[in-house]
Amino acid sequence: MTTTNFICLEHLNRQYDDAGVKQLVLQDVSLNIAQGESVALLGRSGSGKSTLLNIISGIDMPDAGKVLVDDLDLTAMNEHERTLFRREHIGFIYQFFNLVPSLTARENIEFTLELNGLPANEIFPRVKALMEELDIFDKADRYPAQLSGGEQQRVAIARALIHQPKVVLADEPTGNLDARTGHSILQTLHKLLKEHNSTLLLVTHSLEVANSADRIITLENGYLKERDSGFAW
Numbered sequence: 012m013t014t015t016n017f018i019c020l021e022h023l024n025r026q027y028d029d030a031g032v033k034q035l036v037l038q039d040v041s042l043n044i045a046q047g048e049s050v051a052l053l054g055r056s057g058s059g060k061s062t063l064l065n066i067i068s069g070i071d072m073p074d075a076g077k078v079l080v081d082d083l084d085l086t087a088m089n090e091h092e093r094t095l096f097r098r099e100h101i102g103f104i105y106q107f108f109n110l111v112p113s114l115t116a117r118e119n120i121e122f123t124l125e126l127n128g129l130p131a132n133e134i135f136p137r138v139k140a141l142m143e144e145l146d147i148f149d150k151a152d153r154y155p156a157q158l159s160g161g162e163q164q165r166v167a168i169a170r171a172l173i174h175q176p177k178v179v180l181a182d183e184p185t186g187n188l189d190a191r192t193g194h195s196i197l198q199t200l201h202k203l204l205k206e207h208n209s210t211l212l213l214v215t216h217s218l219e220v221a222n223s224a225d226r227i228i229t230l231e232n233g234y235l236k237e238r239d240s241g242f243a244w
């Protein structure tokens with residue numbers, strides 16, 4: 012594992028205009044994450060966690076500061092370049108799974124590889140192998156509405172990891188699951204990430220989930236802090 016900084020955020024500011032009133036969501040946020048490291052991000056509702064994930068994936072842009080992922084400067088890219096960057100390098104996992112309802116489980120996962128232009132004959136074997144690893148291949152032809160929450164989240168994890176992204180961003184991935192299912196899914200996620208030395212930034216409200224990561228950081232009033240020892244949530 013390399014110890015060089017893989018995700019580098021330098022002095023980020025992000026503000027929104029709320030009916031003419033400026034709201035500073037991120038203030039002078041700097042953060043370094045090494046390749047293969049997992050980092051949990053805690054913070055109250057509205058503290059800017061999703062905003063930070065969106066900036067790292069190039070969906071949103073900071074008003075000031077620099078964003079480097081694997082030495083690629085997102086802040087120097089145009090929107091099209093950022094879209095291509097996101098497709099290739101980022102995997103997203105959401106709290107409410109966000110599967111496409113009109114596609115089967117298998118098609119939801121295949122879609123990521125089709126977008127990335129993988130030859131058609133390479134797609135199915137790869138999807139099958141990952142679905143088997145996540146124990147959902149027997150549900151391959153079901154639609155999301157025909158799957159339990161835990162099954163939907165495993166499909167969503169497969170969709171996020173199938174192109175072996177270097178960075179996985181997870182926004183409360185187990186927030187909508189019972190504790191036992193959430194715990195088991197989280198363990199599987201960490202195991203799959205280790206296999207490819209992928210880097211994880213995990214937003215959560217749960218200290219237990221946060222403790223599964225190598226490091227914990229918090230966002231408070233727009234400022235980012237490393238968790239200190241006396242931290243209680």
Ligand SMILES: Nc1ncnc2c1ncn2[C@@H]1O[C@H](COP(=O)(O)OP(=O)(O)OP(=O)(O)O)[C@@H](O)[C@H]1O
Pocket residue numbers: 027028036054055056057058059060061062063
């Ligand atoms: N597009 C937008 N326009 C204006 N304000 C926005 C926009 N997106 C987010 N905000 C504001 O920025 C702040 C941070 O939002 P963000 O979604 O990052 O919070 P969060 O920490 O993810 O919260 P939660 O835990 O509820 O998901 C909030 O006050 C929100 O209202």
Ligand SMILES: [Mg+2]
Pocket residue numbers: 060061062182
């Ligand atoms: Mg959020």
